[in-house]
Amino acid sequence: MSHFYTDVDHFALLPAIILALFGCAIFLFDALLEARTRRWQLCLVLPGLAITGWQLWKQGQVGPFTAFHGALTIDPFSLFFNWLFLLTAALVALISYRYLEIENEHQGEYYGLVLMAQAGAYFLATGTELITLFIGLETMSLSFYVLVGFLREKRRSNEAALKYLLLGAFSSGILAYGFSILYGIAGTTYLSDIAVAVAARPAFDPLTLIAILTIATGVLFKISAAPFHMWAPDTYEGAPTAVTAFLAVGSKIASLALLLRLFLGPLASAREAWEPLMVLAAVASLTVGNLAAITQTSAKRLLAYSSIAHAGYLLLGLIAGNSTGLQGIAIYTGAYVFMTIGAFLVLIAVHGDEIEDLNGFARRHPAYAIPMVVFLLSLAGLPPTAGFLGKYYIFLALIESGRYTLALVGAVYVAVSLFYYFRLVRSMFLLPTSLTVPPVPTSLGLRIALGATGFVTLGAGLYPEPFLQLAARSLLK
Amino acid sequence: MPWLSSLLALPLLGVVVLLFIPGSARGLIRWWANGVLLAGLALALPLWQHFDRAVIGYQFVERVPWIPSLGAQYLLGLDGISLLLVLLTALLGPLASLASWNAIEDRTKEFYAMLLLLQAGMIGLFLALDLLLFFVFFEVVLVPMYFLIGIWGAERRLYAAIKFFLYTLAGSVILLLGIIGLYWLGTQQLAHPTFELPELLKLKLPLDAQRWLFWAFFAGFAIKVPMVPFHTWLPDAHTEAPTAGSVLLAGVLLKMGTYGLIRFSLPLFPEAAREAAPLLAILSIVAILYGALISLVQTDWKRLVAYSSVSHMGFCTLGIAALNANGLAGSVLQQINHGISTSLLFLLVGFAYERRHSRQIADYGGLAVVMPRFAFVFAVAVFSSAGLPLLNGFIGEFVILQGAFTANRTWAAFAVLGIVLGAAYLLWLYQRTMLGDLRHEANRGLADLSPREWATVLPLIALALAIGLYPQPYFAVLERPVLELVGRLAR
Numbered sequence: 031m032s033h034f035y036t037d038v039d040h041f042a043l044l045p046a047i048i049l050a051l052f053g054c055a056i057f058l059f060d061a062l063l064e065a066r067t068r069r070w071q072l073c074l075v076l077p078g079l080a081i082t083g084w085q086l087w088k089q090g091q092v093g094p095f096t097a098f099h100g101a102l103t104i105d106p107f108s109l110f111f112n113w114l115f116l117l118t119a120a121l122v123a124l125i126s127y128r129y130l131e132i133e134n135e136h137q138g139e140y141y142g143l144v145l146m147a148q149a150g151a152y153f154l155a156t157g158t159e160l161i162t163l164f165i166g167l168e169t170m171s172l173s174f175y176v177l178v179g180f181l182r183e184k185r186r187s188n189e190a191a192l193k194y195l196l197l198g199a200f201s202s203g204i205l206a207y208g209f210s211i212l213y214g215i216a217g218t219t220y221l222s223d224i225a226v227a228v229a230a231r232p233a234f235d236p237l238t239l240i241a242i243l244t245i246a247t248g249v250l251f252k253i254s255a256a257p258f259h260m261w262a263p264d265t266y267e268g269a270p271t272a273v274t275a276f277l278a279v280g281s282k283i284a285s286l287a288l289l290l291r292l293f294l295g296p297l298a299s300a301r302e303a304w305e306p307l308m309v310l311a312a313v314a315s316l317t318v319g320n321l322a323a324i325t326q327t328s329a330k331r332l333l334a335y336s337s338i339a340h341a342g343y344l345l346l347g348l349i350a351g352n353s354t355g356l357q358g359i360a361i362y363t364g365a366y367v368f369m370t371i372g373a374f375l376v377l378i379a380v381h382g383d384e385i386e387d388l389n390g391f392a393r394r395h396p397a398y399a400i401p402m403v404v405f406l407l408s409l410a411g412l413p414p415t416a417g418f419l420g421k422y423y424i425f426l427a428l429i430e431s432g433r434y435t436l437a438l439v440g441a442v443y444v445a446v447s448l449f450y451y452f453r454l455v456r457s458m459f460l461l462p463t464s465l466t467v468p469p470v471p472t473s474l475g476l477r478i479a480l481g482a483t484g485f486v487t488l489g490a491g492l493y494p495e496p497f498l499q500l501a502a503r504s505l506l507k
Numbered sequence: 508m509p510w511l512s513s514l515l516a517l518p519l520l521g522v523v524v525l526l527f528i529p530g531s532a533r534g535l536i537r538w539w540a541n542g543v544l545l546a547g548l549a550l551a552l553p554l555w556q557h558f559d560r561a562v563i564g565y566q567f568v569e570r571v572p573w574i575p576s577l578g579a580q581y582l583l584g585l586d587g588i589s590l591l592l593v594l595l596t597a598l599l600g601p602l603a604s605l606a607s608w609n610a611i612e613d614r615t616k617e618f619y620a621m622l623l624l625l626q627a628g629m630i631g632l633f634l635a636l637d638l639l640l641f642f643v644f645f646e647v648v649l650v651p652m653y654f655l656i657g658i659w660g661a662e663r664r665l666y667a668a669i670k671f672f673l674y675t676l677a678g679s680v681i682l683l684l685g686i687i688g689l690y691w692l693g694t695q696q697l698a699h700p701t702f703e704l705p706e707l708l709k710l711k712l713p714l715d716a717q718r719w720l721f722w723a724f725f726a727g728f729a730i731k732v733p734m735v736p737f738h739t740w741l742p743d744a745h746t747e748a749p750t751a752g753s754v755l756l757a758g759v760l761l762k763m764g765t766y767g768l769i770r771f772s773l774p775l776f777p778e779a780a781r782e783a784a785p786l787l788a789i790l791s792i793v794a795i796l797y798g799a800l801i802s803l804v805q806t807d808w809k810r811l812v813a814y815s816s817v818s819h820m821g822f823c824t825l826g827i828a829a830l831n832a833n834g835l836a837g838s839v840l841q842q843i844n845h846g847i848s849t850s851l852l853f854l855l856v857g858f859a860y861e862r863r864h865s866r867q868i869a870d871y872g873g874l875a876v877v878m879p880r881f882a883f884v885f886a887v888a889v890f891s892s893a894g895l896p897l898l899n900g901f902i903g904e905f906v907i908l909q910g911a912f913t914a915n916r917t918w919a920a921f922a923v924l925g926i927v928l929g930a931a932y933l934l935w936l937y938q939r940t941m942l943g944d945l946r947h948e949a950n951r952g953l954a955d956l957s958p959r960e961w962a963t964v965l966p967l968i969a970l971a972l973a974i975g976l977y978p979q980p981y982f983a984v985l986e987r988p989v990l991e992l993v994g995r996l997a998r
Contacts, residue, residue: 393614407650412676413643426687437687441680448676452653452669460657460665498576 042097042104042156045085045112049149052078056142063138071138072475075123078145079116086112100220101159110360110504111155111287114367118280119148121367121483124475125375126272132381133270135181143180144276147173151284158295160209160219163288167205167252171198174281178269190268197251197261205248211241212296221295229299238297242304245292246311252285255341256314263322266334267383274330275374278337283363286344290359293348301351308349313439315342320443323450330383332450333373336409339447340366343424346440350427358423360501365408365416365490372405372483375476388454390463399458401484406451408487411444416490416497509569510554511583511634514593517547518600518627522620530616537608540619544601544626551597558590563987565636565705573640578700582637587984588769588839589633592762595846596633598966599758600626603751606854606963610750610861611659618659622751625651629759633766638686638702642679645727645767648760649675655752656744661866667747674730674740682727682767685720689775692716707775708995714778721779724772731764734787734824735794738817745813746866750857753809757816757853758846765823765842769835769992773827777996780830787828788911788918794821795925802932808859809866811936812852815892818925819845825922826907832993834910836985841903843981844891844974848900851888851967855881858960859940862953868936873945878955882941884964891971893933894926899974 056071063071086109094105123144130140150173153166175198179191213219215237216227231238251258266274297304319339326332340362347359379398380387392399408417421444428437490497521543528536559566565584573581585593604622611618625648632644649672657668686702693707694700701707712720730737741761745753773780798818805811823845826838858881859874860866875882887898894900904926912919945951956964974981 403650412649413646422683422687425684426691429684429687429691437684438681441684442677444680445673445677449669449673452672455653456657456665456669459654460668493573495574495576498574502576 036097038095039097039102041089042095042102045082045089046149046152046156048078048082048085049145049152052081053142053145053149056138056145060138060142068138071141072123072127074138075141075145076120079120079123082148083113083116086116096158098159098162100222101162102153102156103158104156106504107287107290108156110501111283112152114283114363115148115151115155115280118276118283118367118371119144121371121375121479122272122276122280124479125275125371125378126270127475128473129270129272129378133181135183135270137180140177140180143173143177147177147276147280151280151287154284154291155287158221158291160212160221160224163291164202164206164209167285167288168202170281170284171202171252174198174273174277177273178265178277180273181270184268186268187270188268190265193261193268194265201248201251201258204244204251208241208244208248211237211244215241216296221291224296225298228296233300234303235300238300239303242297242300242307245297246304246307249285249289249292250311250341253282253289253341253344254338255311255345256318256338257311259315259318259338259341262338263331263334266337267328267330271330271374271378271383274334275371278333278374279367279370282337282341283367286359286363290348294356305349305351308345309436312342312345312349312436315339315345316439316443320446320450323447326450327385328383329377329380329385329388329454332385332454333370333377336447336450337370339443340370340409342443343421343440346436347424347427349436350424350431350433352427352431354423354430355427357498357501358420358427360504361416361423361497362420364497364501365420365487368483368486368490369405369408369415369417371479372401372487373409375479375483376402376405379472379476379480385453385457386464388457389461391458393463398480401480401487402458403455404484404488406454408491410448410451412448414488414491416487416494418491419494419498510550511567511569511585514547514550514597515583515627515631515634517550518543518623518630521623522627525616525620525623528616530614533612533615536616536619540623541601541604541608543623544604547626547630548597548601551594554585554590555594558585558587558984560587560983560987563991568636573637577639577702578694579639579702580637581640582703583634584636585634586988587986588766588988590984591839591843591981592633592759592766593630595762595843596626596629596759598970599754599846599850600629602850602854602963602966603754603758605959606754606857607749607751608959610857614658617654621651621654622755625655625755629755629763632763636704638689638704638707638771640702641767641771642683642686645679645682645763646676648763652748652752652756652760655755656748659749660747660752661749662747663743664747667743670740671744674733674737678727678730678737681723685723685727688716688723689720704771710775712776717776717779718782721772721776721783724767724776725783728764728767728772729790731767732761732820732824733764733817734790734820735797735817736790738794738798741817742810742813745816745853746807746810750853750860753813753853753857754850757813758850761816761820762842762846765820765827765838768824768827769839773830774992774995777998780996784828784830784914788825788915791821791825791828792918792921792925794818795825795922796928799925799928799932803928803935805932806868807866808868808871808936808940809853809856811868811932812849812856815852815929815932816845816849818929819849819892821925822904822907822922825911825918829907829910829914829918830993830996831910831913832989833906833913835992836982836989837903837906837908837910839985839989840974840978840981841900841907844899844903844971847967847971847974848888848892851884851964851971852892854960854963854967855885855888858956863950868939870947871940871950872947873941873943874950874953875941876945877951877953880955880961884956884968885941886937887968887971889933889937891975893930897972897975899971899978902975902978 150170323335408415
């Protein structure tokens with residue numbers, strides 16, 4: 031290996047290379063294979079993810095290290111998020127199979143795009159240099175723009191993709207602008223050096239403020255926090271349901287990783303300046319997400335608004351700023367992956383986007399409806415589910431740091447959120463079946479994903495210790 | 508043998524087995540669920556024998572680490588207060604289930620699964636000595652009750668179910684913040700995180716912190732009781748719920764609030780409790796009088812019984828507000844009494860509804876002519892609820908009033924009015940439904956109590972008489988924990 035590309039660099043880059051290689055292989059096979067056999071591309075995704083997982087495991091065996099002169103950092107933080115991306119991608123691949131078949135859009139490239147998105151996300155968790163982060167973000171976002179519009183025949187899907195593309199590109203531009211200002215302040219793109227430069231500047235320095243404002247705008251857009259959430263409901267609704275799940279989980283937590291890297295890294299010293307902004311965004315997200323969700327008639331839109339609210343809770347963990355808060359973010363994101371994918375996969379099984387389509391679902395398919403109750407309870411944050419622990423830690427962090435009002439606001443919105451989550455339960459269990467009953471497109475993949483998400487959502491609530499240990503190790507440095 | 512855990516696990520085991528019984532085998536499902544609940548009662552009853560009345564503190568304690576990182580434990584234990592409530596729950600569970608034998612034709616399997624889940628949650632709540640575990644049960648109970656009301660309830664069930672859930676949840680998220688706050692203070696003072704009640708009782712909390720925490724806990728418990736002005740969920744939930752749901756709601760779920768006040772709020776925050784007592788007493792008296800007056804004007808039989816719960820639970824909270832031995836012991840006993848008498852009333856309303864499919868008082872009248880045995884049992888229920896001497900209600904109310912009188916004579920004076928009003932609406936209800944001529948032809952052919960119905964009401968009647976005639980054993984059980992609590996409050 032040359033001086034420019036050492037073994038260590040290779041080791042740090044390998045998971046992304048594997049993901050990209052498998053992604054490209056899928057694109058290639060897609061051109062070669064006949065239409066009927068393309069669906070078997072799923073069989074390439076899982077080995078690709080498995081090998082990536084093996085590499086991540088090997089990374090975990092050695093201590094934290096940096097590569098490419100500090101552009102990539104492998105630490106518990108990156109490993110935690112990368113494992114979550116891996117699980118997300120695997121679950122999404124599993125729930126997509128039958129969905130795509132029904133929508134008659136079974137193209138292998140779908141799976142290739144999932145892997146490419148994950149390759150981009152890899153750099154968001156691992157990158158500690160502005161250009162690397164930005165390229166990672168764009169790689170991921172580009173894959174998502176295509177995925178959202180994957181149902182070529184459907185107008186809604188196209189509309190969603192266009193909206194997401196235009197607003198997403200705009201927000202990326204603003205983010206890049208913020209990055210350029212950081213570069214201007216520090217004269218370097220490495221986060222550790224920027225941290226020193228930012229800390230050396232006076233408090234409420236106008237240049238830093240502009241950087242914070244623009245970066246916050248870009249990142250808050252990506253995690254779909256208010257007031258930059260407008261794209262989310264339309265995009266979530268129009269996108270193929272499996273992609274919506276991927277977007278709500280994969281894209282959100284990858285962007286969250288970026289947000290944490292920036293605001294706990296180079297911008298940590300300017301906390302005084304960005305904290306009020308984050309408080310504003312968190313409270314606005316909680317309010318907009320929870321209140322707007324109440325009036326939705328589409329289950330997908332309802333979950334979209336609820337995911338805005340979840341962004342608010344995650345921000346509260348950042349605002350608290352103590353180790354409990356970080357642990358809370360880790361637990362919350364871990365729980366969020368499983369409960370959100372679980373809820374969306376039930377929507378796939380229902381094969382309808384409207385809340386009405388759920389009517390009488392429990393009678394027809396209790397095996398899906400009962401786990402759905404668990405997912406919804408967890409999303410609302412009721413014990414004994416994983417979601418409760420996430421909220422518990424966030425509230426504890428807020429109380430520890432003396433932010434009682436924010437804790438109260440967060441707690442009150444738990445009760446509000448239950449109201450709309452239980453509108454779905456009401457449809458499934460309490461209302462009679464609507465006349466047209468589409469078949470449930472179950473498949474082995476869907477059932478495996480249902481079992482896995484249900485098991486973790488409930489299991490982590492009943493016996494949380496292993497999960498708490500895991501979370502404590504991952505985000506605490 | 509881990510006795511308390513078996514008590515908790517038995518209904519859960521019942522649910523698991525129930526899942527494997529095909530939904531079409533209704534008979535088998537009924538037998539199984541009733542059998543499991545009855546076995547639970549059989550398992551719980553010997554606790555009464557083995558409970559050592561002379562011991563201070565908790566008995567049959569079981570302790571397993573649950574979430575070591577948080578310091579939460581799976582910690583179960585009993586003292587006299589929880590013993591009585593556990594036994595009440597163990598009794599009302601099978602009775603509610605037995606009363607529903609013929610009432611639930613639709614989705615029978617789900618119904619009994621919910622009853623069993625509910626039973627596990629209620630038992631667990633009274634056994635838990637770990638605050639987090641307690642909170643988990645406090646919330647877990649909501650889900651099966653939501654389904655019981657929402658699926659098998661009356662016309663406005665959808666509204667009543669979500670109203671019940673949201674109201675209680677709104678209180679319990681505040682309670683959660685209180686628990687977290689207490690936990691945080693405890694972690695600082697004890698140098699190790701814990702939710703264990705006996706450990707938390709060692710804390711020396713500044714008055715200011717006590718106040719905040721007391722009111723946070725109060726929000727959760729007062730809504731559950733419910734105390735005026737948080738009572739508006741109650742009439743809807745109780746009226747719309749199926750008979751089993753009403754029985755368990757009134758009989759057990761309401762006690763979770765008063766139990767929480769006695770078990771957590773008073774001993775953990777004694778000084779704040781002393782400060783808050785007058786306000787608590789005033790709210791209780793308002794509840795007693797307001798509940799009674801509202802009951803007077805009801806035209807719906809079941810709704811009348813529901814509102815009477817507001818009034819009767821007012822006595823329980825008044826006893827708590829008195830903060831002395833009589834008040835507290837009377838309050839716990841009155842919780843049991845209310846569980847017995849209101850369950851009886853709801854059961855009988857349910858029986859009448861199954862026959863006639865109406866809850867309107869005007870649709871009845873003169874039932875004593877066609878259903879003399881029903882009328883007799885209803886008379887016992889009414890007298891028990893109204894607090895007639897020699898029946899259970901009298902003892903409880905009397906001791907509470909004694910306690911209230913010692914604390915503040917005015918309170919007692921107003922509360923006594925509630926007894927008069929209580930007698931008025933209950934006797935008037937009796938007169939309008941049971942006495943006089945048979946006004947409606949539809950009522951002529953009504954069958955009297957069946958053996959199964961006798962089986963559900965007899966244990967309650969027997970217990971009402973037993974407590975009314977010789978209440979000493981119950982006070983003996985309560986003596987230690989109540990004196991301990993009064994000691995803490997006086998410090």
